[in-house]
């Protein structure tokens with residue numbers, strides 16, 4: 001698994017999927033892929049690639065593994081539009097100061113998108129946004145808050161101008177007032193204790209890698225972590241099958257509510 005092999009692998013991957021590993025943190029990606037290949041019998045990146053690509057499902061699983069940290073501001077803009085026009089105003093009817101948790105926050109795009117919404121909707125109010133992830137390196141990136149054009153592509157042009165400054169190398173640095181609105185911590189959703197009393201929990205595009213048992217346990221724990229009346233926002237393909245059994249009511253598709261009583 002030498003450098004030449006790695007370069008060839010990256011090239012093949014890019015040609016096949018359009019995923020350009022040059023645009024990712026080299027060390028992190030290579031380590032992640034090494035970890036994966038070490039669990040197999042393949043002796044090179046290209047041998048692994050050539051075999052995996054033959055099996056549609058295995059290749060899809062590999063791509064999912066690769067893109068685990070991928071996130072962007074206002075990911076699924078229609079859903080974020082609902083957060084802005086419906087969920088937040090609804091929650092603000094009950095309290096002035098919201099307690100929000102972005103669980104599996106990756107590069108911070110999700111909690112910062114919320115911070116932007118809250119700043120615009122309630123400029124004079126203080127809220128708490130807790131953002132957690134398993135991956136300490138990604139939390140480091142989230143705290144730095146410097147993004148590529150791709151990571152902010154779903155944002156309105158006026159927001160891009162208002163909340164970012166352009167860096168000399170063409171990236172977008174988030175302005176300090178939004179950065180300061182989010183509190184980052186390392187937290188393993190499958191192991192660490194949960195805080196409680198949240199008005200809103202976001203857990204999107206995280207559980208896709210979890211077993212059904214782990215997911216069921218997680219959604220029970222989120223239920224307990226919500227205030228009565230609080231809402232859990234899940235990813236676009238992550239409907240909770242046994243939501244009623246746990247006690248949730250569906251507020252809107254992909255938004256689950258802990259009932260008031």
Ligand SMILES: C[S@@+](CC[C@H](N)C(=O)[O-])C[C@H]1O[C@@H](n2cnc3c(N)ncnc32)[C@H](O)[C@@H]1O
Pocket residue numbers: 067068069070071072075103104105106107110132133134135138187188189190203204205206
């Ligand atoms: C694809 S990103 C999702 C980011 C964001 N929520 C979004 O939808 O854009 C998935 C994140 O979940 C994190 N993650 C995976 N397993 C986790 C766990 N057990 N506890 C906490 N975070 C986890 C990964 O490190 C990764 O940053």
